[in-house]
Amino acid sequence: MNPFLRNFWPYQIWRFIRMNAKMYAIAKHQPD
């Protein structure tokens, strides 16, 4: 985990979008 990237806004904006898209997708997942 690169300490510089942890607070580098452009990278963090991309991580925010990616993480939330992933969380939304798995939260919508229902086995039945």
Add this chain to the structure above:
Amino acid sequence: MNASSTPSSGLPRIVILGAGFAGHTAALHLSRLVRSQAHVTVVAPRNRFTWFPSLIWVGTGTMSPEKVWFPLAPVYEKLGFEYVDGRAESIHPDERFVEVRRADGSTDRLTYDFLINATGPYLNFEGTPGLGPKEGNTQSVCSVEHALGARDAYLENVAHMKKGNRRRFVVGVGHPGATCQGAAFEYIMNVDADLRRRGLRDRAELIWLSNEPAAGDFGVDGIEARIGGKIVTGSSVIDELFKERGITPILAAGVTGVGNDGIAYDRVGYEPATLEYDFAMLIPQFRGIPMKYIAADGSEITEKMTVPSGFMRVDADYTAKAYDAYSAADWPSIYRSPFYDNLYAAGIAFAPPHPLSKTLKTAAGTTIVATPPRTGMASGIMGRTVALNIAEQVAGHPAIHHESMSEMPAACIASMGHSIWNGSAASIVMMPVARDYERYPEYGRDIDLCELDVGLSGAWTKRMLHEAFMWKLQAKPGWAMIPE
């Protein structure tokens, strides 16, 4: 005692005990599934829903308590449900009623056709001598009142540090079999961030005291994720964070007592020891809410209906087995009592079949085990699953919806600083929570879905989840579009 509260509508009656993540989510889903086909009553004390994930911020004084709770009664009025401010004292599954003690001290008998036990945890401070904010020597962030107490004690220590004094903060769990390490981890990280902001970090010693076998275990046997093409473990990430922030971890340790002069603990591979402290925030062991189960003949059947820790037995495999023999199939999938097909337990109220993490034993004989957490997301999913199945049963169909902890995902955003400008959080996604080595032979989880990330974006996500769920849980327009 009041007269038996049975509606005269002739509609099936659904009673929900508890309005935390599981109970309240079940109520929300029942409102869209069976609104006009059933009479729903929710029994919960204190007329409020608390957004527990933000209590760590109340406990460091960075969020006001009003922002983490809302009154339940107006929400249930909007949903067309009955709300009872009280607690269940006994369940009578043969006769299908619950004895409830209302806030005014009166008792009431609520009959039901379907019952959801979502009563959450009993905070077992008595399980560790000297633990707890009321009669003990430690703080907690398990309720709004506890978090406010922790905040005051924390700020008192901050005041001492401002005068040039050094202080030792011990944060973690206060029982060898405790769970909820994630909340304690967030708390110590937020204390660290707050002390840095105040320019006082060099006057504080921070110690992480936990029953986890390794850092980053969190009671779920840790986490792995692929980062930059390499598999990275949660243990290595949390270890790195502790080193960076100067936090000393004491792992595989069970707290056995807390006196004015120190915290006694027993640790795997070490002799029992005592740790001096100025401030301690230790999460207690969780047990089932004390509640009796009574058969038709008046005899008590609590032992049959619950496991020794007081949590309710459901459709899990409770056969005692070795760690290597644990199976994904052991976990309950519909959260229904094996004895009554109209009685469910969701969230923390259901009894897990076994831990997810390894059980350890100290030389002195103390059993150390980080018991499985049932986080807000997991509890919400269970509440939804139970609501779906009750709706099926109301319609005369079998309960077909399933989502065990070996099928469900979990997302956990562990705050490490509140600020949206320079805060941070560890974002963890795992699928499934309970490892399934038959389906995913290598790691027991779908490694492509697992995520582990540290950075500012986690602080934004944590804040966004707070706002989104406070909206959803108040049943505001579009709530159903926000998944559990």
